Amino acid sequence: MIRVIVVDDQKLMRDGLKTILSLEEHLEVVGTAADGAQALELAKESKPDLVLMDIRMPGVDGVEGTRLIRQQLPDTKVLMLTTFNDSELIFQALEEGASGYLLKDMPTEVIVQAIMTVSAGGVVLPPDSTAQVVAEMKRIRERSGQEPVEREASAEALRQVRELTERELEVLNRLGLGMNNKEIAESLVITEGTVKNHVSNIIAKLCLRDRTQAAIFAVRHGITAYHS
Structure with a gap:
């Protein structure tokens, strides 16, 4: 079972992802957060295997959230959710230790497979x-x-x-x-x-x-x- 935290400042988005991912038998969503600071505190408590993190959020954004989590919880992997317009932020997040990224409009099965890949030690960098x-x-x-x-x-x-x-x-x-x-x-x-x-x-x-x-x-x- 892969334990996941979903982080997004939009409640509809994070609740939707939680519902969808919870339907997968190999995934367990152990919590949700609205920014990087909340994600760090939740990760310290629940020790997830992976944090699925939006890159643009008010307060502590996904880049800083990734840095904090990877620094304080090195065994927890981070996978970014983003849009193509976030090119610079994508590379900043990767350089802070994220294990890859996905565009938000990708199908659910792609997101699930990406979580499995990162959990198994891979990196997710969509080629195109x-x-x-x-x-x-x-x-x-x-x-x-x-x-x-x-x-x-x-x-x-x-x-x-x-x-x-x-x-x-x-x-x-x-x-x-x-x-x-x-x-x-x-x-x-x-x-x-x-x-x-x-x-x-x-x-x-x-x-x-x-x-x-x-x-x-x-x-x-x-x-x-x-x-x-």
């Missing part, structure tokens, strides 16, 4: 919308005069990628596709323990914090287009 989000982030940076910085960062990323072995590059590709260790192991016909070692090496070589950042790196720098 993530590509658009990355493009939008680049446009934002260009407009704000950060383009030279972006080019410098890309050059550094290319140097780091060259440090990866062929197998590590294959694993990084699959991280960017949102696969968990079991799925990567099956895809490459290796053991889960070997995958775990490769992921650790990738994180160290790319100077990243965790597998979510590795997945973001793969998407941002086109590693998901790589095929062995």
Whole structure:
């Protein structure tokens, strides 16, 4: 049973999600909250496996709520609910430790599958919308005069990628596709323990914090287009 907290400032939205998710036999909604601060207090009490969190909320928003929860309850995963217009906030939330995001207009079965994926250790980055989000982030940076910085960062990323072995590059590709260790192991016909070692090496070589950042790196720098 996966224990979930639903966080949204709109009562209709959070109550609706609670009702829908409670119909799933593998999910248990242990509470709802209206902002990130309430979510943190509720999470401290109920110790959920996952927090399904809206990104835009008055008071403590989803980005700050994610930072607080991941900082104080590292075993609790966070999955964001957002709209495509929140490109900058999406990446901020991912960098604060969210395990992925979903657009609010996605079907219920997609949300349920995403919760299962994140609970199993995967990352949820919808390929089509993530590509658009990355493009939008680049446009934002260009407009704000950060383009030279972006080019410098890309050059550094290319140097780091060259440090990866062929197998590590294959694993990084699959991280960017949102696969968990079991799925990567099956895809490459290796053991889960070997995958775990490769992921650790990738994180160290790319100077990243965790597998979510590795997945973001793969998407941002086109590693998901790589095929062995």
